[in-house]
Amino acid sequence: xxxxxxxxxxxxxxxxxxxxxxxxxSGGRSxxxxxxxxxxxxxxxxxxxxxxxxxxxxxxxxKAVDRNRVKRLMREAYRLQKxxxxxxxxxxxxxxxxxxxxxxxxxxxxQFIFDKTGNVLSRLLKITDENS
Numbered sequence: 293x294x295x296x297x298x299x300x301x302x303x304x305x306x307x308x309x310x311x312x313x314x315x316x317x318s319g320g321r322s323x324x325x326x327x328x329x330x331x332x333x334x335x336x337x338x339x340x341x342x343x344x345x346x347x348x349x350x351x352x353x354x355k356a357v358d359r360n361r362v363k364r365l366m367r368e369a370y371r372l373q374k375x376x377x378x379x380x381x382x383x384x385x386x387x388x389x390x391x392x393x394x395x396x397x398x399x400x401x402x403q404f405i406f407d408k409t410g411n412v413l414s415r416l417l418k419i420t421d422e423n424s
Contacts, residue, residue, distance in 0.1 A: 297375060299371055299372050299375070300371070301367060301370070301371040301374075302340070304339040304340040304343075305340045305342060305343055305344060306343065306344065306345070307343045307344055307345035307389060307390075307391060308345070312335070312343070312389060313345060313391065315333075315335075316331050316332075316333055316389050316391055317331060317391075319333060320332055320333035320389070320391075321333060323415065324395070325408060325411055325412050325415065326395070326396065326408075327394055327395055327396030327400065327408060328392050328393065328394060328395065328408060328409075328412055329392075329393040329395050330390060330391070330392055330393070330412055330415075330416070331390070331391040331393070332388060332389065332390045332391070332416060332419070333388075333389050334386055334387065334388055334389075334423065335387050335388075335389050336387065337387050340387075341378060341381040341382050341385075341386065341387050341388065342374065342377065342378050342381055342387075342388050342390070343387075343388070343389050343390070344370060344374075344389075344390045344391070344392065345390075345391045345392070346363045346366045346367055346370075346391075346392045346394075347363075347391070347392070347393045347394070348362045348363055348366075348393075348394045349393070349394070349395065352395075352396070352397040353399075358399055361399070362394050362399065362400065362405075363394075365400065365402050365405045366392055366394060366405060366409065368402070369402070369405045369406040369409040369410075370392070370409055370413075372406075373406075373409055373410050373413050374413060376413070376417060377413050377416055377417050377420070380417060380420055380421075381420060384420065384424050386420065386423075386424075388416070388420065390416065392409075392412070
């Protein structure tokens, strides 16, 4: 019997700890893949093998409505595509912290965000392969 893939983004998977975020910004590594700047680091075991945070600059998006829309699109695209990376991290028993920062200055379409998020996740997949 087949098991259905569940596309969830649970509370444990969200990066909310101020301490963890500061640690990621001070000691994490980063790369850019327009329209994202991605900070990542391997860290000590926590409840989830993959924790993620999202941010949008108020410099480019003055209205909170627009910032929230971009973050919502980013979270949705991530939620639907993270399973492969999550499975690999569980196999390798590693814990990864990732932070997506949207650096574009125009309100994006969902398909654009979806494609770029896929590129970022495949690059993170490659990074976890190299560090195993």
